[in-house]
Amino acid sequence: MKREDTGLSESDSYNEDLEAYGLYxxxxxxxRGGRRMSSTASTLPTQNRGTPIVIxxxxxxxxxxxxxxxxxxxxxxxxxxxxxxxxxxxxxxxxxxxxxxxxxxxxxxxxxxxxxxxxxxxxxxxxxxxxxxxxxxxxxxxxxxxxxxxxxxxxxxxxxxxxxxxxxxxxxxxxxxxxxxxxxxxxxxxxxxxxxxxxxxxxxxxxxxxxxxxxxxxxxxxxxxxxxxxxxxxxxxxxxxxxxxxxxxxxxxxxxxxxxxxxxxxxxxxxxxxxxxxxxxxxxxxxxTKKEVIFEALVRPFQLCFLEPIVFFLNLYISLIYGILYIWFEAFPIVFEEIHGFNSGENGLAFLGILVGTIFIAIPGYFFWKYRYQSRKQDAEGNIAPEAQLPPACVGALCLAVSLFWFGWTGNFQSVHWITPIIASALFSVGGCLIFNSIFTYEAHAYPQYAASVLAGNDFMRSSFGAAFPLFATAMFHNLGVGWACTLLGCLSVLFVPYPFVLLFFGKRLRLASKFARHDI
Missing domain, CATH: 1.20.1250.20 (MFS general substrate transporter like domains)
Structure with a gap:
C-alpha cells in the first residue's frame, strides 16, 4: 500500500503499468478516452474525498x-x-x-x-x-x-x-x-x-x-x-x-x-x-461513462477494422485464410471418402497431417526464429519494431499457396497415394500458423493502445468469413472438382502473398502515417 498525491493522473505511468500486465x-x-475528454477528471477523487490511498x-x-x-x-x-x-x-x-x-x-x-x-x-x-x-x-x-x-x-x-x-x-x-x-x-x-x-x-x-x-x-x-x-x-x-x-x-x-x-x-x-x-x-x-465503454467495445473495433488501411487488409487477409480453412475442411470427405474410400472415422485421421505440421514444424520453427534471430533486434528494454514480427508471415504466405495447389492436384486422383495430399495439408498448417502468429503479434505491437479493439475486430471479421464460406464449399468442390476448386483458393491466396512483404519493407512509413498506430519505434 502506498500514498500518492494524484500521481495517477499521469497517463504515462498508467500506460507503463498496463503494458507490464499484458495488452491494453x-x-x-x-x-484513456475519458482523460482526453476532460483534463480535470483525474483530480475529482482528490477534490471530493481527499488524497486517495492507492493500493x-x-x-x-x-x-x-x-x-x-x-x-x-x-x-x-x-x-x-x-x-x-x-x-x-x-x-x-x-x-x-x-x-x-x-x-x-x-x-x-x-x-x-x-x-x-x-x-x-x-x-x-x-x-x-x-x-x-x-x-x-x-x-x-x-x-x-x-x-x-x-x-x-x-x-x-x-x-x-x-x-x-x-x-x-x-x-x-x-x-x-x-x-x-x-x-x-x-x-x-x-x-x-x-x-x-x-x-x-x-x-x-x-x-x-x-x-x-x-x-x-x-x-x-x-x-x-x-x-x-x-x-x-x-x-x-x-x-x-x-x-x-x-x-x-x-x-x-x-x-x-x-x-x-x-x-x-x-x-x-x-x-x-x-x-x-x-x-x-x-x-x-x-x-x-457507459457511453465511452460502449464506444470502445462496440464502435472502435469496427472503426479500426474497416477505416484503418493496415488493419483492414491484415484482417481481410487472415479472414480469407480462415474462410479457406473452413472451405478446405469440406474437401477432406470428398478426397478421402469419395475418392480413396475412407469411412468417416478414417477421414478424421486424415486431419492429423495438419496437427503434425503445426506442432512439429510450424511452432518449433517459429520459436527458433524468435529466439535466434528476432531477439537480436530488441533494444535494452525488449522493444522491437512491429515490422520485425512479419518475416514468418512472408514464409507462411508462400507455403499456403503452394499447399493448396499441391493438395488439389494430388487429392483429385485415386491413382495418387492418399499420403500425398496429407503431406500437402501439413504444409498448409505451417503457412497458416506462421501467418496467424505473425499478424496477431504485429497488430498487438503496432497498435498497443488499441490492441483490444484491433484484435476484437480481427476476431469478428475472421469468424464472419469462417461462418459464410462453408455454406458453398461442398457444391464448389463437386461442381469444379477438387483440383480446380483448390486452384481457385490457391489463386485467392496468391493475391495476398505480396502484402506481408509490403508491410515488412514499407510498413514503418504506413504506420507513421496512422493516427492510431505507435510512432515511438
Whole structure:
C-alpha cells in the first residue's frame, strides 16, 4: 500500500503499468478516452474525498501474477489452453454429423451446415459484448471464463434435445456466443501472467491449441457420428467442456492484475473503514461513462477494422485464410471418402497431417526464429519494431499457396497415394500458423493502445468469413472438382502473398502515417 498525491493522473505511468500486465484492454481504452475528454477528471477523487490511498503491489508481491513461479504460470496457462481447445473444437466436431443431422431434421446438407457456421458466427460476435466484462476490475477474467462456460455446457443440452431446426440452430449460435470469451481474451490472459519477453511465445502456444482444436474436431467426431449419429458429436463436446469446467471451478485463479488489486483494496477498506483506499484501476475508471465503454467495445473495433488501411487488409487477409480453412475442411470427405474410400472415422485421421505440421514444424520453427534471430533486434528494454514480427508471415504466405495447389492436384486422383495430399495439408498448417502468429503479434505491437479493439475486430471479421464460406464449399468442390476448386483458393491466396512483404519493407512509413498506430519505434 502506498500514498500518492494524484500521481495517477499521469497517463504515462498508467500506460507503463498496463503494458507490464499484458495488452491494453477495452476498459483502459475507455479510461484513456475519458482523460482526453476532460483534463480535470483525474483530480475529482482528490477534490471530493481527499488524497486517495492507492493500493499497489509490494516488492516481489506473491499475489502479482507476474511474480508467480514458472510452475504455477504453466499450470494456469494450461487451463486457459484447455479452455480454448474445449470451445474451439465445438465447431468442427459437429461437421462429421452434418449428413445425419440433415436426415434427422429433414433438410439439405447445406442447411445442416448452418449448425457449424452459426457456432462460428457466435464466437465472432460474442467477444464484442462479453470480453469487456473480463476487464472490469469488479469482475475479472476467472468469473467470466467460468460463468460463460457453465452456460456453454448447459446450452449444449438444448442442441442435443432440439425438437426442431430453429431450436437447434438457435442453441448452436448461443453456445458459440457464450463460449467466446476465452477465444478473444486468452491471449490477454497470457499477458497477465508472463513477462513481455515471454508473452509472444505463450500466445503462440495458445494459438496452437486454437488451431489444433478444429483440426481434431472431425477426428474426434467422425467415429462417434458413424457409430451413434450426430448427437454424439455434441455429447463429446459436453464431456470435454464439462471436464474443463470442473478443472476451472476448482483450480483457476484470477490473473487480471486490476481485479486482484481491486479485491485487495476492498479488503483494506473493510478492515480500516477508510473509503479512500482504492486501487489504481478503480481511480482510473471512476469517471468513465457507459457511453465511452460502449464506444470502445462496440464502435472502435469496427472503426479500426474497416477505416484503418493496415488493419483492414491484415484482417481481410487472415479472414480469407480462415474462410479457406473452413472451405478446405469440406474437401477432406470428398478426397478421402469419395475418392480413396475412407469411412468417416478414417477421414478424421486424415486431419492429423495438419496437427503434425503445426506442432512439429510450424511452432518449433517459429520459436527458433524468435529466439535466434528476432531477439537480436530488441533494444535494452525488449522493444522491437512491429515490422520485425512479419518475416514468418512472408514464409507462411508462400507455403499456403503452394499447399493448396499441391493438395488439389494430388487429392483429385485415386491413382495418387492418399499420403500425398496429407503431406500437402501439413504444409498448409505451417503457412497458416506462421501467418496467424505473425499478424496477431504485429497488430498487438503496432497498435498497443488499441490492441483490444484491433484484435476484437480481427476476431469478428475472421469468424464472419469462417461462418459464410462453408455454406458453398461442398457444391464448389463437386461442381469444379477438387483440383480446380483448390486452384481457385490457391489463386485467392496468391493475391495476398505480396502484402506481408509490403508491410515488412514499407510498413514503418504506413504506420507513421496512422493516427492510431505507435510512432515511438
Amino acid at each position: 484492454s477495452v476498459m483502459s481504452q475507455a479510461s 499497489s503491489w509490494g516488492p516481489d508481491d506473491t499475489e502479482n501474477p507476474q511474480n508467480w513461479s514458472v510452475t504455477k504460470k504453466l499450470l494456469v496457462s494450461s487451463m486457459i489452453w484447455l479452455l480454448t481447445f474445449a470451445i474451439y473444437i465445438g465447431s468442427a466436431i459437429y461437421s462429421p454429423g452434418i449428413p445425419d443431422a440433415a436426415q434427422h431434421f429433414g433438410i439439405s446438407n447445406v442447411a445442416a451446415t448452418l449448425g457449424l457456421t452459426l457456432f462460428v458466427l457466435g464466437y465472432g460476435v460474442g467477444p464484442m459484448i462479453l470480453s469487456p466484462l473480463s476487464e472490469l476490475p469488479a469482475v475479472g477474467r476467472s468469473p467470466t471464463y467460468v460463468l460463460s462456460l457453465v452456460i456453454f455446457v448447459f446450452f449444449n443440452f438444448g442442441v442435443i434435445y432440439a425438437s426442431n431446426l430453429g431450436m437447434f440452430l438457435a442453441f448452436r449460435f448461443l453456445t458459440g456466443f457464450f463460449g467466446s470469451p476465452a477465444l478473444a481474451t486468452g491471449g490477454a490472459s497470457m499477458g497477465d501472467i508472463w513477462s513481455p519477453r515471454t508473452r509472444d511465445y505463450m500466445i503462440a502456444v495458445w494459438g496452437c491449441f486454437a488451431i489444433s482444436a478444429p483440426v481434431l474436431g472431425p477426428l474426434v467426431g467422425g467415429f462417434a457420428a458413424a457409430a451413434k449419429g450426430w448427437t454424439w458429436t455434441i455429447w463429446q463436446l459436453m464431456w470435454i467442456s464439462g471436464f474443463t469446467l470442473v478443472v476451472l471451478v476448482f483450480f483457476l485463479p484470477e490473473t487480471y492484475a486490476p481485479t486482484i488489486l481491486s479485491q485487495r483494496a476492498a479488503r483494506v477498506r473493510k478492515i480500516t473503514g477508510d473509503p479512500k483506499c482504492v486501487s489504481e484501476s478503480e481511480l482510473q475508471l471512476q469517471d468513465v
